[in-house]
Amino acid sequence: MTRRPEPVGYWALPPVYDRWQRSYGNDYTTLIFPQLRATLRSLSLPPGSMIDLACGTGSLALLMARAGWSVAGIDASPGMITEAQRKARRERLRINFSCQDMRSFTIDGEVDLVTCMFDSLNHLLSLQDLRRAFRAVRRSIRTGGYFIFDLNNERCYKRHWHGSSAMHGDDFSVVLESSYDRSKKLGSIEVTVFDRAGSGFRRRREVVRERYYPRTLVREALQTSGFSSIRAREFNFTPHPEFGPLKSWWVVQAK
Numbered sequence: 001m002t003r004r005p006e007p008v009g010y011w012a013l014p015p016v017y018d019r020w021q022r023s024y025g026n027d028y029t030t031l032i033f034p035q036l037r038a039t040l041r042s043l044s045l046p047p048g049s050m051i052d053l054a055c056g057t058g059s060l061a062l063l064m065a066r067a068g069w070s071v072a073g074i075d076a077s078p079g080m081i082t083e084a085q086r087k088a089r090r091e092r093l094r095i096n097f098s099c100q101d102m103r104s105f106t107i108d109g110e111v112d113l114v115t116c117m118f119d120s121l122n123h124l125l126s127l128q129d130l131r132r133a134f135r136a137v138r139r140s141i142r143t144g145g146y147f148i149f150d151l152n153n154e155r156c157y158k159r160h161w162h163g164s165s166a167m168h169g170d171d172f173s174v175v176l177e178s179s180y181d182r183s184k185k186l187g188s189i190e191v192t193v194f195d196r197a198g199s200g201f202r203r204r205r206e207v208v209r210e211r212y213y214p215r216t217l218v219r220e221a222l223q224t225s226g227f228s229s230i231r232a233r234e235f236n237f238t239p240h241p242e243f244g245p246l247k248s249w250w251v252v253q254a255k
Contacts, residue, residue: 012193012204014079016172017057028118029059031237048112054120058084065093073097074105103132110142116149122210134225141254149250154212156246161187171196185212229253
């Protein structure tokens with residue numbers, strides 16, 4: 001019996017993703033961009049060429065393009081890429097968006113920077129797949145270039161990946177049923193999306209799965225994939241200090 005592959009990329013969320021994010025007050029891109037900008041300043045890295053990996057609807061790619069970067073956006077979800085292309089056309093920004101798997105993507109040439117935000121790498125459910133993604137990133141970066149990404153830490157999963165929550169807008173609702181298996185280090189969210197379709201509403205459902213990776217495993221995978229100068233620190237991306245550090249911020253260099 002042939003095993004069905006894990007689904008790749010969101011398909012239910014893309015049409016409402018930006019509205020859902022805005023309903024929290026500030027979307028993740030708005031919260032993370034100052035930190036990314038400060039990191040680039042600390043590296044004395046001027047605008048050049050970059051890839052935003054797992055770019056979603058392109059919000060970060062658009063900000064970086066406005067800041068003078070030549071940007072390519074890559075995501076496994078056709079729906080996310082469609083939304084990103086629509087936004088770039090509306091803002092008249094030239095960004096090359098393509099639908100590819102982060103474990104095997106390819107580009108022409110090499111870039112100065114790759115970013116991968118919003119715990120996208122946690123979506124890879126095996127250390128083998130994480131290594132594959134790191135190797136694909138390394139092939140795309142010039143020697144001396146940088147890879148900057150974030151990962152959810154275990155505090156995030158233990159604190160927030162449990163129970164039910166819902167967010168409602170004027171023309172959509174997103175319902176989340178979350179759980180975290182501490183023994184397997186696996187989180188799961190059942191996402192149900194209701195949004196307007198014609199004179200009524202449509203209902204779509206998908207399951208998002210993520211894995212927590214201890215820092216030692218991430219560091220080893222980066223080292224064996226061709227990266228050095230590996231720096232990581234915990235941080236709280238929210239405006240709520242009581243949450244504590246929920247993510248780790250990684251800055252590594254291609255050797």
